[in-house]
Amino acid sequence: MGIYDDPDDDYRGVTELLERPPEAINWNLLHPEDADREWHDLDAWVTWLKVTFGLPPSIVPPYWHRHDELVWELSALHTHWLSCYHETASPSAPIAWMRDFADARNRLRDWVAICGTRLDRDRPTRQTVWPGEKGVELGGEISIADRRHDFDQVVRADVLRRKSAEAVARRSLPG
Numbered sequence: 158m159g160i161y162d163d164p165d166d167d168y169r170g171v172t173e174l175l176e177r178p179p180e181a182i183n184w185n186l187l188h189p190e191d192a193d194r195e196w197h198d199l200d201a202w203v204t205w206l207k208v209t210f211g212l213p214p215s216i217v218p219p220y221w222h223r224h225d226e227l228v229w230e231l232s233a234l235h236t237h238w239l240s241c242y243h244e245t246a247s248p249s250a251p252i253a254w255m256r257d258f259a260d261a262r263n264r265l266r267d268w269v270a271i272c273g274t275r276l277d278r279d280r281p282t283r284q285t286v287w288p289g290e291k292g293v294e295l296g297g298e299i300s301i302a303d304r305r306h307d308f309d310q311v312v313r314a315d316v317l318r319r320k321s322a323e324a325v326a327r328r329s330l331p332g
Contacts, residue, residue, distance in 0.1 A: 216262055
């Protein structure tokens with residue numbers, strides 16, 4: 158029995174993700190509803206990736222969703238996977254994905270080392286303040302208790318932020 162055979166399992170089959178044509182995701186430009194869908198699709202895929210390939214937290218930490226550098230890297234890898242395993246892909250595309258996945262694992266290790274997130278603790282990625290810039294207080298390290306709950310909170314906050322920005326933009330339009 159595979160990990161996706163149990164209907165009570167937290168995972169969704171990643172084959173569902175192949176039903177839509179793959180497209181590049183620009184996280185800066187997503188509408189709220191699209192962001193919600195993309196967050197959940199990416200989370201399902203990252204969970205599948207972690208389990209399928211036995212990835213340690215030095216490559217995919219539990220709070221990857223709190224670090225933009227990891228979101229962008231994993232999102233790009235996800236989009237590439239969707240393209241390589243889509244029904245319209247070349248039969249040799251999966252081997253290209255596996256080669257690129259090896260490269261991405263090295264970059265993910267670097268990102269995780271830089272941002273400082275771990276299996277049981279997380280802190281915001283430190284920012285270098287350039288001369289003349291105002292420093293930003295990012296907060297300290299926190300313990301990781303419930304990854305799923307934190308993910309849901311982060312997604313909810315992101316979607317609300319996007320809705321608020323859209324509302325402000327609509328109010329500023331003439332007419």
